[in-house]
Amino acid sequence: MDYSGNEAVVMKNVCKDFKVLNRHEGLKGSIRDLFSRDYNTVSAVKDVTMTVNRGEIIGYLGPNGAGKSTTIKMMTGVLEPTSGEILVNGKVPYKNRTENCEKIGVVFGQRSQLWWSLPLIESFKLLRDLYMVPQKDYDAMIDLYRSLVDIEPILHKPVRQMSLGQRTLSDILAAFLHNPPIVFLDEPTIGLDVSMKAKIRELILGLNKEKNTTVILTTHDMGDVDALCRRIVIIDKGTKIYDNDIEHLKNYFGSYRTLKLQMSDGAWEEYLIDEKTTDVMDVIMEKQKEKKIKDVKILEISTEEVIKKIYEGSTK
């Protein structure tokens, strides 16, 4: 496979199939399953080709079950592709697992990779030793962390006593600690409140800027995408359906407007309108007949709505 030495990730015609046993009900069924050859094949990732360049933050998006986590597991070397080729930092991940681990950082939103009963700072020191990070690089990294986020309240707390937000913050800091050239973030803001999400986004952006770290991010939160990603890749049912700048996608939906109407009872109603086919004024007049309108706002289409339209279009 062509590799210039510059790409963080190269994937070529990557497929991943899972064989799943067709389960039968009841005790008799379970016994039958023990000896069964009755398998179904699930194609989780189908023929995905893409390149991620150094220093990029890409949003790897798609509806539930699209194959995002499966792709990340292949990139991190946890899973071997059924067919196709992957290079991460120029190496085949599943064949060079130890080496690959040293050059990547990973955060899976729902579970922590840290030592539960240890204060965070002790986890950091263990990671420093594990990855053989020189003391001066380690100190510089902690200083960088201090400049990007207030780490004092969590540094001496055991992970098990942390809130979900603090734990996520800690996980992200831990993933970047050995300064890997690439970090995978699988739904890092899941379950977090608005202000913690903002903090996490700022941190990721700051680390990417300071260290030129490549970030591959999966999320269902379009706020994450707006704050972090210029380029997005969308997959649906395992197949790549979009790969370009987010702006490009918004231009494609350039004639769409979000019309927001505040009705006399104070409630806001929202409509997505294609100006090519519908006149905004017509809609306003029509609504005015039903109820009195107090206020009107017309906005450009949001990332959220663009992505929703893509998902809807592809599943139809």
Ligand SMILES: Nc1ncnc2c1ncn2[C@@H]1O[C@H](COP(=O)(O)OP(=O)(O)OP(=O)(O)O)[C@@H](O)[C@H]1O
């Ligand atoms: N170990 C496995 N065995 C069998 N099927 C699996 C396995 N892991 C994933 N799948 C299936 O592969 C498909 C893709 O799953 P994946 O977890 O990659 O989706 P995802 O895009 O991360 O979704 P979500 O947004 O819900 O996290 C799903 O149909 C899932 O059921």
Ligand SMILES: [Mg+2]
């Ligand atoms: Mg997933």
